[in-house]
Amino acid sequence: MNSFDGIAIEVNQKESSHTIPNAAYPILSEIETMLWELAEHNRSNSIDLRRQPLSQTDSSRLREVLGRGEVSATVNCMGTTHIEETGIPGVWWVTHYNDSEDVVAEFIEITEVPEILKAHRKDIPAGVGLLRARVARLSHG
């Protein structure tokens, strides 16, 4: 577990609770543009949150504005990946963790469904064979 909290560092941030923090606003604007491109041109996109100068407050406000949707999923491979649909259709919050549960990458994806959730077309034929083999084992007791 990341133990940054063990160092007592206090950074003063003067922010109004009635306005969107500075770093969150341009990201929201970018999401809107990308969402329009998805709607009009079926073009997916993503924003790498680790490349943005987001404070904890900025991140919280971003989550607050985007809200929670109906879908929450966990992918278990090389650590976990949490995928949450936001309250904005087509906008997903994807967080990749390593085996120590530290965040290694975090994205806002603007897409119908994040790629990592989909079963890949090339894997599905193998799935047919796998299912047949398992059914055959059942049939033979």
Add this chain to the structure above:
Amino acid sequence: MSDKETILQHLLNQGASRRAFLKFCAVTASTLALPTREAKVLAAVLEQTPRPTVIWLSSQECTGCSESLLRSFEPTVENLILDHLSLDYHNTLQAASGAAAEAAREQAMADAFGNYVLVVDGSITARDYGAWSMIGGRSTFDILKEATAGAGLIISVGTCAAFGGLPKAQPNPSQAAGVGDLMAQGELPQRPLVNISGCPPVPEVITGVIAYFLAFGALPELDELNRPKVYYGKTVHDCCIRLPHFEAGNFAMSFDDEGARQGYCLLLLGCRGPETFNSCSTVRWNQGTSYPMHSGHGCLGCSEPQFWDRVGGFYGGPLANPIAGDGSACEVPVPPPLS
């Protein structure tokens, strides 16, 4: 490239999933600060890219760079990729030894001549006909000279291979030098060179650079010391968690004093963060766990040339080029678009 299985095929054959591959590509693209469109290219190209031949040559080294890259408590995506990069020669890790191992290396180089990735760790010596560093009756300098000729990319891993490192420290009895030094002197053929300096370097930097080269056939933008700017473009001071205390003038006066425990800046205890370019405070160590200043010790400046010979040793002496950071450089620069 040969008709080896692709990186993705190899991962699938080892029991990893396509999703693990996608996750690796996403994480690597993030550490490389790639724009979204190039991140997608990374996944698409690596899916088709045959596992590259990697020849790892060690010279005057302590094996710390290999340990940094290849030792892990748990398998990670990064280690999985690196472990399966068709490491055709590594005289510390490979099971083969003796003449058979050397013959296998020569065959791998011949099969992939012009395209293999040559990783070098340890400083190089040509003194006394290279007698100071020998493998199998040949000097490592001669072996390196031969291997350099057919390399598509040379990665100098660690400060020793990049700049000479500890063996080059005064009085430099072996006349040690880095790969770039020898190229500049005309002792080695000129080939594309990337320096991943550090004692040892951050492991994820290695996989990131190799992944970028495989996907785009080019190197990320390099600084004047041939280090990728995306990892070495900022000082560790600029993104240090103790930076607010530096700005406030709060300095620890001794190790583990009350100030140190409160996160005060370690500058007066010898920290070289303001003049050390590396990614320790962003990518961090041990799969993103921590870095020296986070854990209470100042930066030794290990990714910079001649860090062993600085005035005052590790715990004293003035900074050569102190830089007052304000954290603004923590924004990762976006690499220029590929042409």
